[in-house]
Amino acid sequence: MEQFSITERNKVKRIPKRGNYDKATVYEILDAAFVAHVGFAIDNQPFVIPTAYGRKEDVIYLHGASTSRMLVALQEKALPICITVTHLDGIVIARSTFNSSMNYRSAVVFGKGELVEGDEKMEALEIITENILKGRWEEARQPKPNEMKATAVLKVTIEQASTKIRTGGVGNEKEDEALPIWAGVLPIKQVYEAPLADELLTETTEVPKSVKAIYKLP
Numbered sequence: 001m002e003q004f005s006i007t008e009r010n011k012v013k014r015i016p017k018r019g020n021y022d023k024a025t026v027y028e029i030l031d032a033a034f035v036a037h038v039g040f041a042i043d044n045q046p047f048v049i050p051t052a053y054g055r056k057e058d059v060i061y062l063h064g065a066s067t068s069r070m071l072v073a074l075q076e077k078a079l080p081i082c083i084t085v086t087h088l089d090g091i092v093i094a095r096s097t098f099n100s101s102m103n104y105r106s107a108v109v110f111g112k113g114e115l116v117e118g119d120e121k122m123e124a125l126e127i128i129t130e131n132i133l134k135g136r137w138e139e140a141r142q143p144k145p146n147e148m149k150a151t152a153v154l155k156v157t158i159e160q161a162s163t164k165i166r167t168g169g170v171g172n173e174k175e176d177e178a179l180p181i182w183a184g185v186l187p188i189k190q191v192y193e194a195p196l197a198d199e200l201l202t203e204t205t206e207v208p209k210s211v212k213a214i215y216k217l218p
C-alpha cells in the first residue's frame with residue numbers, strides 16, 4: 001500500500017500502534033469531513049484557522065476571499081502549512097479519569113501552498129463544493145467572472161501526513177476492575193436535521209437531490 005514518508009515531523013510517537021501513514025487511510029479521514037484547521041506561523045505568531053476544503057489525489061484545495069490574509073500569506077511567503085481534521089467517535093469512560101479517553105480518527109497533513117488560476121481554479125471550487133454537499137455543483141448557479149476574481153484558491157500539495165485512530169472500549173488498571181464505578185463508551189455521531197427552506201422559495205421549488213441524498217424526507 002502506498003504510504004507517505006515518515007520522518008521526525010510526522011512520526012506518531014505516543015502509542016505508535018495507533019499511527020498510520022497509508023495514503024488510503026489519510027484520504028478516508030480527509031474525505032469524511034469538509035472543515036479542517038489550517039495552521040501556519042506569520043512572523044513567529046502561530047494561527048490555526050477553521051476552513052472548508054476539498055481533496056483530489058495528493059492535493060487539498062482551500063478557498064476564500066482574494067484578500068484573505070491566510071491565503072495571500074501562505075502563497076506569497078511559501079509558508080509551511082499544517083492541516084488537521086478530527087472525527088470524534090466517542091467518549092471512553094474508564095473507572096479512573098487517568099484511563100479515560102476518546103475514540104477518534106484524525107489526520108495531520110503537511111505541505112506548502114500555491115494559488116491556482118484558470119481551469120484548475122474552477123475545478124478546485126467544484127471539488128470543495130462537492131466535498132461539502134455532493135451533487136450541489138451541478139444544481140447551483142455557476143460562479144460569475146467577478147465572483148471568480150473575488151475568490152482565491154490555494155492548492156496545498158501533501159508532502160507528508162499521518163493518521164491516528166483509537167477505537168474500542170475502556171482500558172482499565174487491573175486493580176480498578178472490581179471498583180463499583182460505571183465504565184463504558186458513549187458513542188458520538190454528527191447528524192443532519194430536517195432542511196429549512198428559504199422563505200423566498202415558491203412551493204413548486206423542490207428540495208434538491210443533493211439534500212435529499214443526505215436527509216431522507218418523510
Ligand SMILES: Cc1cc2nc3c(=O)[nH]c(=O)nc-3n(C[C@H](O)[C@H](O)[C@H](O)COP(=O)(O)OP(=O)(O)OC[C@H]3O[C@@H](n4cnc5c(N)ncnc54)[C@H](O)[C@@H]3O)c2cc1C
Nearest residue numbers: 035036047049050051052053062063064065067068069070
Ligand atoms: C466551519 C468554518 C468554515 C470556514 N470555511 C472558510 C473557507 O472555506 N474559506 C474562508 O476564507 N473562510 C472560512 N471560514 C472563515 C475563516 O475561519 C476566517 O474567519 C476567514 O478566513 C476570514 O479570516 P480574516 O481574513 O477575517 O481573518 P484573519 O486575518 O485570517 O484572522 C484575523 C484574526 O481574526 C480572528 N479570526 C479569524 N477567523 C476566525 C474564526 N473563524 N473564529 C474566531 N476567530 C477568527 C483570529 O483571531 C485571527 O487571528 C470558515 C469558518 C468556519 C468556522
